[in-house]
Amino acid sequence: MSTNDHHHDGHGGNGHGHSNERMVSVRVLRQENPHSGSHWESFEVPYEHGMNITTVLLRIAANPVTTDHHETTPIAYDSCCLEEVCGACTMVINDRVRQGCSALVENLLKDSPEGITLQPMTKFPVVRDLLVNRKPMFESLKKIKAWVHVDGYYDLGGGPRISQKEQEKAYPLSCCMTCGCCVEACPQFNDHSAFIGPAAISQAVLFNAHPTAKVDRDDRLAVLSGAGGITDCGNSQNCVKVCPKGIPLTDSIAQTGRDTTIYKFRQWFGR
């Protein structure tokens, strides 16, 4: 509530900063639409205590003027929850893919005092500026049947008993926000490859382990054994390093490697 923040300008919408105010330099890679070229624009934004990248973008929206006093448009970007649980505001910040909301300016400046650069993710079509279309990721979830195929939504009692150990394995996998960090960092996920990417592989592991969902296990493994499946993984291990939720993606990949091998053997022997 506002009473909380009178020690700093927490409400934004501020105009140009005073000359003695600490300013943050931000460079943004801009693109008007999917078909246009891109260009850089620079902004100076007054620093606020606790400020994150989504705040920077809000302040620019309220005062879209570049460093060289050129009037421009607010920057288009995706954002929703602002607490790193929806995955929307994923972008490339200082050359690292992450969510804008949890990227604190103070920490960014520690590593890069000269300023901050913001770019859209490169593995998805740009819609405008920092906003990209991640629909292919959701489509991948269909391919691997990332759901529990239940009989219906009438009351049929509870689900299967699940041990603490199983829950502790499932929960982290189930925290995947489909944000796209892993595929952005993955060298194998690109225009020239059909690789389904770490997020979808990890979801397959989640559902293959579920007592009910595992009825579709072979269907999932068939997809992951085929073109764009597990063999496309180059084992760079970039995915696990950038996952904001610390999901053990490489464990999921290793697991899928074993599971698909056994699956293929079973196929050869007709079982």
Place this chain on the structure above:
Amino acid sequence: MAKQHVVIVGGGLAGLAAAMKLAESGIHVHLVSMVPVKRSHSVCAQGGINAVNDLTRQQGDSEWLHLDDTVYGGDFLQHQPPVKEMCDWGPKIVNLLDRLGVPFNRSPEGFRDQRRFGGTLFKRTAFAGATTGQQLLYALDEQVRRWESEGLIEKFEYWEFLDLILDGNNQCRGVVIQDMFSMEVRSLAADAVILATGGNGLIYGRSTMSMICTGGAAARAFRAGVKYANGEFVQVHPTAIPGTDKLRLMSESARGEGGRVWVPRKPQDPRDPQSIPAAERYYFLEERYPKYGNLVPRDIATREIFDVCVNQGLSAEKGHLCVYLDVTELSAEAHKKLWGILEIYEKFQGVDPRTTPMKIFPAVHYTMGGLWVDYVKKDQSGGLALDSLKNQMSNVPGVYVLGEADYQYHGANRLGANSLLSCIFAGLIVGPAVEAWLKSLPKSSASDSPASLFDNAVKPHQQRMHDLISRAGGENPYHIHNELGEWMTRNVTVVRFNKDLTATLQKIDELEERYSRVGLADKSNWTNQNFSFARALGDMILMAKVITKGALLRDECRGAHYKPEFAIKGPDADDPKKLHQQAEQWCKEFKQQTDKWLKTTIATYTSKGVEFSYEPVDTSLIPPRPRTYGLKGAEIIEKTWKEMTQGAAQKRTEPIGKPVTANA
């Protein structure tokens, strides 16, 4: 005849539950959402979902007590039949979610673990870590994806709802929507429309809500003729982490797992909080509310934190209002259960809450009010007649409303972990209601309506967009939004005074006038977020009026709506006889207040502006009684109230052996 279609707007828990339930019945759904549905605001719900369970049942719990906690916590402002039905469904819903694969935390034996939440004495809350909303949303998102792949659900993601399309009989025939990428405005025919569009916290500038929670869709339905109920009831969550772009929720589960709220007894004690001895800490909730302790209902915890900081000057820091929420004494096991929220604190504050008490302050959190919806009571059970087409239907035929966007379940104050339940419950029961509605329609579908109906609905929105984009005004929409947020937060939240509310209404009028002169920095016709925001600002201004005027008119204290000028003074005499007299006087005034104000506020949009009226509340199951959590003289008031009402139906026990009668 073309196929019948249902349009669902909003892909949070309520919208997704409705979509999968309708798809199960073979009904075709068009699901419209401003964001990919997996990113909906439901992900922010942290603590859990309430339902009576085998364990609590053996400790004396029942669905009836869940109902009682909910209506008592909500200060009796909600119609009781829908709440009863919801509480009855609680165990079934949690079972269903369990079957859908939600990774609920487990007991050592493999059963679902439970935690305790505010406003109850039972461990009634099932949870998945501290990201229960996310986990529930994902489970429903997966089900909807399955139906999408089977062709029963078609998604319109990154499309924004603009309007309802009503025919000459005021019946809904579809919606006007806009592609947020191409900015194309189009119509979508629908034989029924379900609005599950969430709350409107952004009216307050920063809140715990997501950036999409402008309430724009509800405001547009309101303009189109849907009544809006109890707008003035806005939940302020007691514990949030202040931030420059939003106020991040720190879930009630932190207290549910044993977290304690305190301030140093010495104002702004400069010592490291960990070095302050217990005797010099003021655990004010525990001291003032020995029965519920840190788990009093939210409106009360919020007011107490506010009181301690603002009135008593005991804020933990100077110039930065906050209290400590301390989980440092909890076990590693409890920390693990709270991982999701402790991580948020650590990420955004750069401090580890496992070793240092968190600094928190209240923030606007939940919209109890919402679009008006109907229900049909089943006399035998006191719950709902689920075969009726009227359940969850608004006053506009064919328009249904669910979730935080409706006003139905939480009265004057929502209990923690009841919102996930109400969203999914309404989503499931709207299935049979919409099915009955579709069957009741003559043998034609909305898409057979004349093309002119749809064209005429689309055109004004194209024109409005053109007008707003081409306007050469000098006003900045972001500045107007900031001012609106500051005024609303200062005057229309925790403590409300009529003179401040009146001033706020004047301010809103001024902002509305300035809004008419808004000029946009972005004049493009492609993915123009500047425009979308400015349009939603107009909706926020309208609903700010509904909230503030509703608050001004309601001269009483009820749940989250607290006006000290109209609080009934608690009995405090030392002399027992005098004390009794005071208690009688208190109860008399309470009775008068209840007779006058135990009513739903109804706002109606008319050509002359917003009009207000009041509707009675169905309290047929549990008669209203004073809500006395921690009130001075609570015992004597409760005793006197019982005497005055002859003890009838005051006992919090379930009638045994027969269904609850409709009228107690």
